[in-house]
Amino acid sequence: MPLSSADFSAIWLTIKLASLTTVILLVIGTPIALWLSRTRSWWRGPVGAIVALPLVLPPTVIGFYLLLSMGPNGYFGQFTQWLGLGTLTFSFAGLVIGSVIYSLPFVVQPLQNAFSAIGTRPLEVAATLRAGPWDTFFSVILPLARPGFVTASILGFAHTVGEFGVVLMIGGNIPDKTRVVSVQIYDHVEAMEYAQAHWLAGAMVVFAFFVLLALYSSRKTNMGWN
Amino acid sequence: MMEIRLQLSYSGFALDVDLHLPGRGVTALYGHSGSGKTTCLRCIAGLERAGDGFVRINDEVWQDSRSGLFVPPHQRPLGYVFQEASLFAHLSVRANLAFGLKRTPRAQRRVDMAQATELLGIGHLLERHPQHLSGGERQRIGIARALLTSPRLLLMDEPLAALDSQRKSEILPYLERLHDELDIPVLYVSHAQDEVARLADHIVLLSDGKALASGPIGVTLARLDLPLARGDEAGVVIDGVVTAYDAHYQLLTLQLPGSASTMRVAHAPLGVGQALRVKVQARDVSLSLQAEEHSSILNRLPVTVTEEIAADNSAHVLVRLDAGGTPLLARITRFSRDQLQLHPGQALWAQIKAVAVLA
Known part of the structure; x- marks a missing residue:
């Protein structure tokens, strides 16, 4: 058996994180994208820029600020402590929040293009x-923007799977809680377990290839919509 | 009655109209592009919001900015036909038609699927997808889709402008049937005089965001104080009533409204009492002091001169005539005017060279 139970647990955690993140991103990304595609407000520029920030910032920068704000002395950390939830750093919930921010532009931008x-x-x-308005959203916008939703879901999911820097900064490396595949590979390499790193890394390459293959072929068939 | 007051301005354009329109029949909003016709229609539909506006359609108020009332478009019982049919690309023809029908409360439905598809001749297209239709077919489906919401007002924004003349003539008969068979008031935006002459009962002439005139089409087209009369296409529209048919010569006799005068027109037989709309162009009317018996001209009417203006070139003048209650326009040369010594009140004969049947 090339993959250990720790590897499987990392894979399962990664799938869980990416799925949850994608669902949350579709829910919050849709109104943001809809607003960005329709508004003539002055805020369109600044909001668009903020959404796009994770595209250009090193993940460690995002992770660093998330660590500070979610930590015991950060505003968000104090808020979650006040709620009785403790701090979210080094927890799965913290990872979800980090992933949502990190993958936001990958969901908002395809949706915004589709709506425009x-x-x-x-x-x-x-x-x-x-x-x-709600009826129109579900019976007209949603079906007409379907290719955009497909692209946004695939990119949001895949980009979250590929996350490393942010996870390491705010999640650390706790088995079953924050140790995702990318971190597990890093661990294998650190421990000189190259064979195991190969299996996981190779699986990631195959996964990424098929995701992109699905994306590009779905784009082709979806052209017929317009 | 429809009462429409709209004030709206954006950079370089201001709309300011105050219209009282009949609550039935077809009212044309006529003017050049940029005159504010479409903006007017969009404001009535609520797709655009006039800063200061009052819209009352028969007994329903849709907007009254003084009391802050603005009924959103989806709650206004109107039908809207856009210049491009704008069918939903993700739905079949049948689903496009059903879209508005489904959302119309059962008690308000007065047009059903069978009636709408029959009226517009689209029964054979129901299972198709919009991509596989011609422009004319798409537009007929757009019209049927709007009708299926059983609107209390049908707004049509240049529904024929995107079509070539063949497709246009394919749709015009359907629009006439609409007019004849359904009792829905229509506001029809157009810059094509032939469409307006053919379909409209009432016309509003728009220019630079203002209404230059609003009145029944027969009277308004004959007004010399409007730019309509000066052009080469100037003419009047007459809604005649059939009083006789000469089967041997295949000529209909039409009585002019409010007048004892009649005209004869080459046409297929029609029953006595039926209405027929004809257009008489100003350039096809000549004037003479005596009734010329010995001439091939079929229609000679006794008329009196009401007024006269210069035409769009200095060689011609336009003369407005009264044919026993029906106004007529004649475009004659200034030379002939001087020869005949034309003056208001003068009685003479109008010889009509051509009468075009419109409907």
């Missing part, structure tokens, strides 16, 4: 056909 491509006309048509 729809334009305002279908929404106006829906309104003149008696559909209210």
